[in-house]
Amino acid sequence: MPERPVAMFAMTAENVTRIFPPDALARLSELVDIDLSLVARDFTDPRVRARLAATEILITGWGCPTLDADTLDAAPELRAVLHAAGSVKGFTAPEVWERGIVVSSAAAANALPVAEYTLAMILLAGKDVFAHRDRLRAERSFPDGDILPGIGNFGRRVGIVGASRIGRRLIELLRPFDLRVSLADPYVDEAGAAALGVPLLPLDALLGGSDIVTVHAPQTPETRHLIGRRELALMPAGSVLVNTARGALVDHDALVEELRAGRISAILDVTDPEPLPADSPLYDLPNAFVTPHLAGSQGNEVARLGQTVLDEIERLLSGREPAYRIDLEGLARAA
Template sequence: MPTTPLRPRALFAMGRSHRDALFPPEAVRRLSLSCEIDPELLVEDFAQVPGLAGLDDVELLITSWGCPPLDAAVLARMPRLKAVVHAAGSVKHHVTQACWDRGLLVSTAAAANAVPVAEYTVAAVLFANKRVLEIAGHYREHHAVEDWTLRFPGFGNHRRTVGLVGASLVGRKVLELLRPFDFELLLADPLLDHATARALGARLVELDELLAGCDVVSLHAPALPETHHLLDARRLALLPDGATLVNTARGSLVDQHALTAEVSSGRIHAVLDVTEPEVLPATSPLYTLPNVLLTPHIAGSLGGELRRITISAIEEVERYCAGSEFAHPVTRAALAVSA
């Protein structure tokens, strides 16, 4: 009589609040159909659990925000570890060189997390061209309606030019969602060719040309040494008067002092979900400027949107346990040029 193959042992490694939000009982029950996992066993810091039993037979880590770095010392405690399924976006915080040296398989839910970021971006683009923020502020203050065309000549979303910096997962999703609108779409990405850009629905241009020719510019590049302050004072000055900069990527892509000077002058507008630093000083004018919409890094998956990440991670676990390849693998080479 044939024996039933042993299911691989899995372990949660993430912040407790994230585990509770991402993997409620029904999600754990589905995971348990493919792997052995103890819903009560959670690692937030390997250094704080030196006596944690049974790590030597862990084959699969299910990680998310708050996962401790998987360095050589940690991996030494898990000699059978073969794969990491990340129920979040970037794996850069915890997947170290030691993971690649071990030859671990790595998966991410970045594609699932890209959806709400793209949706936020599209809303920002549409509201920016319609001057919703400024009109709402004026209406709230004066309780009066005026001829908005006189105040904002040419405003609206018909035949406006929107530029995306970076063809990341989010950037590509934004292009997809913007396709039905009457926009001219420009794209700047040094790793892309013209044919690929056309297939994505955009025209590939150099960054300076994009900045100078767009009504709205949205950032979707990764935070790398070569993208630090990619938009400096010179490049911000290229934006046309009245243009809007949208940043849902990383605050380090923009010179914060130069941006603050530009928006403080009233020359351009900004929608900022990320800043440098992540929480600005209380004295920052970006909190109160009427031409700036500042949100506290909420574009990514929150609330009910987390379910999309949960499903993505569970499906990757199921693929691994069935002996199939990941649908959303992460490679060392791709990670070097991505978020």
């Protein structure tokens, strides 16, 4: 690559300034030859097409149009696609991989706030915070000095379903706490789990032996309703299901039945469908805590995604391998 390779944004225009605040844009302009006023939302646009002919680095993000064969034919110099977001599945056609274009994603940077959200919810769930908040609202008092039975995070059993980027980051964040953490993942062996510092269990054993189960598997045809009626029935009474992965991993009809029975609770940042219909019982069930898909990068956190892309550009310019390169085999198992 030349000293200042030609680059172009491909995302929604509003996301450029969110992901790349002024100091990041200044650094980007030093590293690459980029027109900050040009953001590709349609690869057939004549102005975009003209720039595409010389583009060597495409900086993508939410709202990127599909990189198909026709677009790639119009970009003969393209060497790298650096994605300032999570999954690249939605816009990369097979030809991207067939042509050997380097693809990198900021998914690891986006994993951190999801893991942080999950950590917070695990600790709050261990204290049964949401039920006690509702009780306090209703009764406007609580017994002074009483120690509440059945709650607390000392020795609480936490089962992690999926050693994804988020699952692995969560394992790291959980280490300082007095929790008993276990993992279920068909792609991890005993040695891999030992390296992560957690015992590896079959999914059924993990579900049956956890006070809190948190889902971090990718969405694939095989993982649809990974947590279904049979799996939910394995969870102990009083346990909590946390899902920050994809809504379709959990059978919502079966979950609603369990919640209505009052046997378990659920914390859901993702749902199926998303958003939920206005009449969904999940909005009103007292043992369901639903948030609007906010665990991932929000607000000032999205600048971390831009920082990741800038670091990847520096690696490319120095002849090093990108830190977060995605290969086709890994893509098939990714979220």
